[in-house]
Amino acid sequence: MEVLTIDMIRELCQNSRVIWSTHAVERLQLRGVKRSDVLHAITVGKIIEQCPDDHPYPSCLVLGNDTQEQLLHIVCG
Secondary structure (H helix, E strand, C coil): CCCCCHHHHHHHHHCCCCCCCHHHHHHHHHHCCCHHHHHHHHHHCEEEEEECCCCCCCEEEEEEECCCCCEEEEEEC
């Protein structure tokens, strides 16, 4: 049961080691959210919930602001 940290997630983002699920990409398009906004929100955000037992991978919920200062909730796994 591994717990994700915001530093781990930020490092993956900075090293372009993000895998975007089809579901996530579809949701971003429907909501008019850019991937760069998600990455920015992770850079300035914080983890507000941990889900170490999620399947198939541990996940967490990050709350941050996009480049327009709109709040984003991001599920990272």
